[in-house]
Amino acid sequence: MSKFKFSVGPWNVHAGADSYGPATRQEIDFDTKLAKFAELGFSAIQFHDDDAVPNINAYTEEEIKEKAAALKKKLDKYNLAAEFVAPRLWMDDHTIDGGFMSTSEKDREYAMWRAYRSIDIAKELGCDMIVLWLAREGTLCAESKSPVWATKQLIAAINKMLEYDPKIRVCIEPKPNEPIDRSICGTIGHVMAVSAATIDPSRVGGNLESAHAILAGLDPAHEIGFALAMGKLMTVHLNDQNGIRYDQDKTFGVENLRAAFNQVKVLKENGYGDHGEYVGLDVKAMRTTRDEDSYKHLENSLSIFKYLEEKADKFDYEFQKKCVANRDFEALEMYVMKLLMGVE
DSSP states (O other): OOSOOEEEOGGGSOOOOBTTBOOOSOOOOHHHHHHHHHHHTOOEEEEEHHHHSTTGGGSOHHHHHHHHHHHHHHHHHTTOEEEEEEOOGGGSGGGBTBSTTOSOHHHHHHHHHHHHHHHHHHHHHTOOEEEEEOTTOEESSTTSSOHHHHHHHHHHHHHHHHHHOTTOEEEEEOOSSSSSSEESSOSHHHHHHHHHTSSOGGGEEEEEEHHHHHHTTOOHHHHHHHHHHTTOEEEEEEOBOSSSSSOOOBOTTSSOHHHHHHHHHHHHHTTTTTTSOOEEEOOOOOTTOOGGGTTHHHHHHHHHHHHHHHHHHHOOHHHHHHHHHTTOHHHHHHHHHHHHHTOO
16 A cells, blocks of 8 residues: 555646657547546646636636636546646747746736636645746747846746745746756756745745656656755656657656666655655656557556555665665665565
8 A cells, every 4th residue: 555645637648649740549538537547546636727727818817716616526526636736838829938938028927827827726726836847938049038037037927926825835847958948947956946036935846757857867866855855845747768868758667667766765765745745647658559548657657656665665774774884885786676676
């Protein structure tokens, strides 16, 4: 029995289209996804603002709140919570050059409108966290905007969110590149610095995604550990990644099993989840996956996490101490490999 609660986003089950090819599976309607997520054992749903309220631009503030309230009833039906709401700024015409860091004042105002509406939606759904994936916040042309100005724009935007609602928490999900060329906030370390510069650092933290850390050439477990040490790890997005490529969102643990083990281990060792945090998955099915297997990548990710949780429970800390005292790291490393391989 896992000690953790798990969350998932509706975008984790999709039709398989990518930049180089069309859909390969049928679309699955939102209500069907909710029912299946509950059946698989997820406790909470991750939302973009327009997952919660499709065509959000077409509605007034009050209409958006009403639609969010109706969604809350659906979640209650399946005994699901909302983990967070994230403004999906990167898909809108107003955000071609970024949202909070756009060179257009009108577009920056639009980004704030979406951020405020995300906070409204979160309140209706009963959650207190806004996630910012800063997809287009940076530069495509290095000379198009000052990185100093852009960083200050991000801090100002977060401050406005904190002022808009005294209880909301802002959680930044860092990524070093893609789709933006030069990210302004690419690692958990950047997140910590931005947090410290806001009007209320206690309400600003980070969401570490495994693949994003790997894209930055960093170890996901160490990035998780850094955020935990600072008391700033609000949530995680676990997945996997085959090297420094495009963002692959592979099933958790399938490429880097030892790295996945250490992510689970650092979460367990440091009481992650004791204050209501969820283990979030952000994984995508392969394009070759058939319709009837549309949820298999989620099932596999959950299973791998739980298997590794069992391995972490068996970790011999006394043997580790002896190896460390003798600086016999070869023995310690081999112990970990045998543990993962199930070799006695």
